[in-house]
Amino acid sequence: MAKAVVIGGGIGGLTAGIALHREGWEVSVLERAPKLEPVGSGLAIAVNGLRALDTLGLGDAVRRLSRVQGQAGIRAAGGRWLTHTTEDTARRRYGDSVVVLLRATLVDLLVDALGPERLRLNTTVTAVDATTGDLHTTTTDPGTTIGDVHLTTTGSQKAAGDRDALRADLVVAADGVNSAVRATLFPGHPAPAYAGVTAWRGLVPRPDVPVPSAESWGRGTVFGAHPISDDLVYFYATDLSPAGAAHGDERAELLRRFGGWHQPIPAVLRAADPARIIRNDLFYLREPLPAMHAGRVALVGDAAHPMTPHLGQGACQAIEDAVVLARLADGDLAAYTEARLRRTAEVVRRSMSICALTKLRNPVAVALRDSGMSLATRLTPDLMLKSMDGILGWRPPPRTGNGQEPAAPA
Template identity: 65%
Template sequence: MPRAVVIGGGIGGLTSGIALRRAGWEVTVLERAPRIDPVGSGLAIAANALKALDTIDLGDSVRKLSRLQGEAGIRRPDGRWLARTSSDDAEARFGDSVVVMLRSTLMDLLADALGADRLRPGTEVAGVDAERGVVRTSDGELEADLVVAADGIRSRTRQALFPDHPGPAYAGVTAWRGLIPRGELAIRSSESWGRGLVFGIHLVADDLVYVYATDAMPAGTVSGNELEELKRRFGHWHEPIPALLRAADPASIIRNDVHHLATPLPAYHQGRVALVGDAAHAMTPNLGQGACQAIEDAVTLAHHAGGDLAAYTAARLDRTTKVVRRSMSMCRLTRLRNPAAVWLRDTAMSLADRLGPDLVLRSMDDLLSWEPPARPA
């Protein structure tokens, strides 16, 4: 039985381990942290990733543990809708819709599907010999026919394999995320755009709302109270944003600057090593595709892992590079502060929406119509 060692116990790493197992590989997933600890609050799983999860028999479980996004769209700070779509329209076009869920729920599902005996938390990776397929760890060396580098945006494996690559670049925005009790509030999925500001809302459980926000500002800006920063920026926007912020626990709000891999890698493999997820193509969150593309990577890698890894690079590099660039283009639109530029942006979105939801959905065809490779044997 061929052996794979996966570096990193995030979404990309766990899904890779599961997909490889289903394809007949013996798998060990190494995680530096002492336990699997999902960073973040909520996430969206779009049609393309649901199709990928179906190939490893997890799609239905994700659908059951999540909520349909329902009607969603983009609003102005005063609440006026600029663009809207619905789950029914998306499902009719792409064969599936978008679901939203707690990141911790997805991580628990993936960890259970992998199996505790295949996961080694608290294991530090000191280095990788790509040609021999040797992973040096705090507990000794592991030999593998395939090494999967799923060690995130600051991937040490990527840095070792491609030392001339410039690494992550600041996207120009900082981001807040949090989970807030719903209470009696009426919640509809939406993302509201202002001048350089974004506030998103998704109901991820009957009593829990996932919120996120971004602001265009210098990297490394420090704040003493992140909830107060959110109230200062968004407390006067349309409801239920102010009500949600009043109900929030300051300890539930996390913040980080957003980085991405602006320069594509020359390949997603070298020797016996393949890179997946943020280690290969970290992107801004504007398209909600970070986790989705990592899931696509995992099932595609499992399909090609028994042969030349160049086929994996060929299947993933061009597609993910386009997604990274498209997501960054959307990020630039949200960063606009000039009143005239913001007016033009909002007017264009409103006009597109009036021409029909098909126009908005058609713009996502190449992204959401993706089909996974054949189911692993």
């Protein structure tokens, strides 16, 4: 049986492990953290991501554990709708809709589907040979801070302190935005660039005001809120900021920036626990990689194509990567690059294009942006969905491996 080792236990890595196992591979997923703590609070899975999960028998489980986004759109800071659509419209167009759920819920579902026996926590990869598929790992104490991973593309060497050696027919690098594997496979390629925007995310009890699924755009600022359940709301916000800036009280900072916006934004922020607000700077890969593989190593998710979240496609593209890789991995990995590189590069580009629109601060430019969006929507009511056809209309490739179509889990 062919062996695959996945580096990274995030959404892309777990999905890759599941997909490869369903195709008949012997799989190990290695995660350097002592336990899986999903970064972020909530996320959206769009039609294309659900379609990919359906191939693994997991789509319906995600639908059951999530909330349909319903009406969604973009509003101005004062509350006026600039563009919007409904669940019915999306369902008529694509046969499905967008769902919103806790990131932790999705990770738990993926771990269960993978099988805990295939997940090795607290395991750091210290060397990878892309030519042979050799890996060296070390198991660290849960209290130990793990430094940068050092990798080689040729000449498998046992580094000091290594405790285990593995050989894989396929290595899947799902080690995130700052992927050490990517940097080693493509050493001359530019690192992810700062988008000029910082982001906040959090979960709050649902306030006593209506909370429609919507983003609101201001001058260089965005605030989004989406109900995840009857009593829980996921929110996120972005603003221009120097990289690395931090604030003592992130809720106070958010209220300073967004407290004067339309409801339910002030109510959502007042309900937030300052200690549970996550803030991070946004990075993206300005120049696409020359390939999404080298030798026996394939890159998936943020390791291959870090993107800003403005299309809500980060998790969806990682899930797509995983499913496509598993269906093509029995052959030349060049087929995986051929299937994924151009598509993901376009999603990165479009996400950054929307990010650029949200970064506008000049009042005249903002007024032109908002009026143009409103006018375009009046002329073409389903423009918001039409503009996403190329992304949401994606379908998985036909199976070419040795696996069987999965049955939905009981």
